[in-house]
Amino acid sequence: MTSLLLAAALVAGTLDGAGVRATVAERKGRPVLLSLWATWCVPCVKEFPELARIARERPRLAVLSVSMDDPQDRAAVEKFVAEQRPPFPVYVKSPGPDEAFINGVDPEWSGALPALLVFDAKGRRAALLQGEKTRAEIEKALEGLE
């Protein structure tokens, strides 16, 4: 059981922009909440437990998380994930230019962190929330999607 919990707490892998889109597309049939964050981003770290609560409360919702930490900081991401034990997979941005990744995920995303992208069950982006958001604002973006 312990090993299962540890396994769940590990970083799921690395993704580039296209990989993020493909991972979202794999969840077609369910609404998706995609979180883009970093361990050095204070509001991101603050938001992270809230996303875990949302994921636990909304089993229909697929939550995905991608860290923008540098590859050199992978240990910090793994430590954070191990501590938080989120009920959703956490990926790390693959090495490469930030702009290519940002545009690969969504050209409308400014690159600001934290960022939340909400997709409906058909895989269409329904909301883009950039910067600090309250639980109410996140809930509002999810309204009617489940």
Next chain:
Amino acid sequence: MRRMLAVAAAGMLAAQSTSAAGPAIGDKLTPFALKNYDGATVDLKSFAGKKAVVLMFISTQCPVSNGYNDRMAALARDYAAKGVAIVGLDANREETPDEIAAHARQHGFSFPVLKDVNNVEADRFDAQVTPETYVYDATWTLRYHGRIDDDRRGDNVKSQDLRNAVDAVLGGTDVPVKETKAFGCTIKRVAK
């Protein structure tokens, strides 16, 4: 152009976004006056006659912005004698003038860092992150908007976007890349 496309896409998809319309490439700078960290008011009109004005939204606390401290200080050193005004702006609600002053001194900033109280200018520019930069030419026309360079750590820079833009303005040539996406921490705004 990217911003226009983004706005159009947002309309089509009815997406929720925090983006508003900031200045586009080719737009004129509307001068403003704000207090420097030492309490002195800096009016951008005082930079009339400069060959270029570089505005940089920065932060004392953001690790990405701090990763650029040495490069920002070097930029000011390298371009001051060439007639370029470098101006920092701090719009983060929790970063006080005292903190900004200590940070500027610690990192050897020779340029003013203006406190953008209530993120008025950040809103007007639609600046989202730190660091995020704007380059105006001698006619105060926006010639570049975006990141400083393409490597936040600084050990593998392949594209000196900001320096390239300033060099082009100084050389009277077209800016090779007019817009890039700035990456960094969101500007911590006051609730309005």
